[in-house]
Amino acid sequence: MLSLSQRIRAFEQLRTFLNDFVIVWHKDRAYPTDKRFTELNAAIRKAIATNTWYTEVSIMESFSGIVELLSPQFFLSWINGYKTFPITQKRVGVVMAGNIPMVGFHDFLCVLMSGHNFLGKLSSEDPWLLPVLADEIVKFDSDFSGKISFTTERLSGFDAIIATGSDNSARYFDYYFGKYPNIIRSNRNSLAILDGNDDIADIQKLAIDIFSFFGLGCRSVSNVFLPPGYDPTILFEGFKQFEDMKNHHKYFNNYEYNKAILMVNGDKYYDNGFLILKEEAQLSSPVAVLHYQFYYDKAHLSTLIDSNKSKIQCIVSKDASWPNSVNFGEAQRPRIHDYADNIDTMEFLLKLK
Template identity: 45%
Template sequence: MSSLKNRVKAFVKLGSFLDQFSSKNTKRREGVINNDLFFDAFKHQLKLAQEHNGWFTDSNIQFAIKGWSELLTEEKFNDWLKPYEFNEDQVSRKVALITAGNIPLVGFHDFLCVLLAGHSVIVKQSSNDKHLLPMLSKYLEYAEPEFKGKISFTEDKLEGFDAVIATGSNNTARYFEYYFGKKPHIIRRNRNSVAVLDGTESKAQLEALGEDVFRYYGLGCRNVSKLFVPENYNFDAFFKAMYKQKSIIDSAKYANNYDYNKAVYLMSQFELLENGFLMLKEDEQFASPIATLFYETYKDVESLRKRLEDEKENIQCVVADGFSRKEVDFGQTQLPQLYDYADDVDTIEFLLKI
């Protein structure tokens, strides 16, 4: 078995490779390992991914790739993995990975964790995001030969696995529990992110919040889908800050959702606040439709803290300034670190114990 050090080196090489595709100016760089084999091939897969899924725009794919290229560094791996005890004599297990397809490379962190832990992975991808990970897997096999034979993909029924990491909706989670519950597993359900405002936010903070709301068209579990605001909150500053995101309505898919949801709300005679590309609707639910933010008012901060603690199983991130110990800064929800585990479940710890 390769050492953890070699496995990390392979992902660091992948980070350097990905960095070439992290901006509009895709440019082949000298010195990037295996570029002759993979540069043009990956460029083609990026094109296919965009053609296959209208939500996967150039901007959103580049953003996802940039995020990973900045995380896959030796320094960040060392900081992340320092607390864990890796046993190179550990039996290698086969881990089934069922990925979502809501944002580009959304299952990459789980994939990374399985391989770093020394296991094999069999991936069942969402049809919405099936072009990028297989090519990156091939790159890794060239960067670290020990990975050869340890990565496979299937569209068929999963068989012959020892553990499962599955991500889906609340409905599919029940299905996953039924079929995979007897194996060691991590099964993730719907979660949403919220922002807590108190009226003292700066223009810069509110503009940054726009990134938390609109990046990936709001399709990620780390996207803010709900606001908590004080009673009698004035939304003027909020809407002024959101104006920076107005070009999102130029996306036909987003515009269609905006028009449809607005028509439904108006026919139902719901009260709305809107600015031509975003609707605000007072609602107790956390998951809002595309082009819509739900909001609720609060009277006192302590009651709200308790409410969100009680609801923590439904919440991925809380964006705020001085509200809670685990809050995320404005504009940072789609920039998680390697140690920011989905649903607060430590994937590496799970994998080292199976």
């Protein structure tokens, strides 16, 4: 078995590799020409060709998130928080979603850092990026070569399973994988709380939580909770920085389609040319639509949040003032211990027998 120090060192080297890549890309707005990055450059091009929701910007956002995730002060503190690591290695199957680039990276990290073997079921929407990062880890330490494998076929030969997908696929996962130790995740969304004291800078930060990855992530804000009398159109002023979203054909097609549906139904909505605001209690919203709803006071707000508890991934509020929330602009930057669906993946993996 790889020692813990070997595992730590490999991911530290991966962080350096990605950080170097991102720095060059942001400086030149072009793919780095260093031969170290040849395979990664090719994977990015194939990822964008495969999934039109993926862009260079969104992939760099994902890379930057991984770099931050693996920052020494967070990474080492996180792994040192777990005291007992298994002696027996298990093969852990991970079914990955493809809604945003490399959304399965945290599970990949947890499986390998726990000492188990990783078997990844790649999404057809994102089959290129993570395998290249895995190859880099093997280059850093060849002892990883037998511990990482990927497939696009149905998973088999595993001891435990981690599966992420829609509500429908979660029922499928439960049926097929229920007899194995498992973590099964379904649809979740994120919400924002405004208290009326938010300034334009706050709204601009909130816009990052809404528009990053075209709003397709489980940490993307899809519903905004507003205080009494708040004019929702005030939000549009802070959203101007994302006006070029309308130049993405798939996003704009969704915008036009959803606007047409609302017009035909005679529903009330607000529109700034690239985003639709609609008063709606449902937490999830279609692409290019942001739901909002009003609360009367903090007690009412607590009731609204509690009623959606099982479907909430993340809450954002000014200065993270609401309990268990993050500040505006930080929803898409989960910390390494921010586990999806609040299930401690490492604890699950370390208890496998």
